[in-house]
Amino acid sequence: MRDEDNATGVAPSPPPTLTPPPTTTATATATSAQRRLTRRFLVELAIVTVLVIPICICEVAIEPVRRGFFCDDDSIRYPFHENTVTPVMLGLLVGALPLLVLVLVEYVHSLRAGELARRVQLGSWQLAAWYVELGRQFAYFGFGMLLTFDATELGKYTIGRLRPHFYAVCQPQLSDGTLCSDASNRQRYVEDYECAGEGYTAADVRQARLSFPSGHSSLAFYALLYVALYLQRKLSWRSSKLARHFLQFLLLMLAWYTALSRVMDSWHHWSDVLAGSLIGVAGALLTAHYIAHFFATPYAAVTLGSGLRREDTSATLQEEVCPATPPPYCVNDDRYCTKV
Structure with a gap:
């Protein structure tokens, strides 16, 4: 047979090659992408857990540094007032309001671009493209919030500064049984004392030693400044060039009022509010620039x-x-x- 092929001048046919079916290649690519997605999710979940753990430990298990004070220090003798901006109001201001703005802006942005029905493959799921972008923005915002919260908690529990209403809440009694109101103790520096205040709980006394920096100020300035920067990047108002800037002004005024209320209610010294505000501003700028890339020039x-x-x-x-x-x-x- 070989001699016949050579004699007729016909080249022998090459042996058949086996090629994997397209479905096998596509399945392997999808599996690899899903593994990468799962690995990335687990790594980022671990990072978030590491950031949340210190906050939980500080709030539950750690006592702030016990600082002494001068008996004649008038800066810690202000009367006790309830919060103008309560913790629940703060949660709505720095949590619910930013998330609502993100949802509305992402929806409108996708609607205007005609991409509301576009879907993307995320692992083994098909999701609307604007859902994926919304989740990405949520992740950026939440990560920066945790960084700001951690920085604030570190300052509070390391410094242990006394609030302006500390004396009203604690009503300290010195170790020798005397009081700061005694004439012999007017300029005395006290480190060994017990809080004998009536009408206040141990949690109130603990909170009275967490003045620096202001948590309300840092969280409010972070959340609302970040949303203002987000609007600058994402929102365009066709009927008015001033509407976006007006919304940004309102957000910053909400943060400013929250910070001012802490001094007004005698919960913080002005320097506590200043430090907390700077922490929030720095957190918002760093997150917007290096993580969310709001300041990058569009292609x-x-x-x-x-x-x-x-x-x-x-x-x-x-x-x-x-x-x-x-x-x-x-x-x-x-x-x-x-x-x-």
């Missing part, structure tokens, strides 16, 4: 040297170049024809 807004605007040519490659170019130079998949 389409970059201009070339001749004044031409840079364009994304990936759609042209996929729709026009790839179909007209034979393999293996251009194959209409992610391995060969991608964004330029």
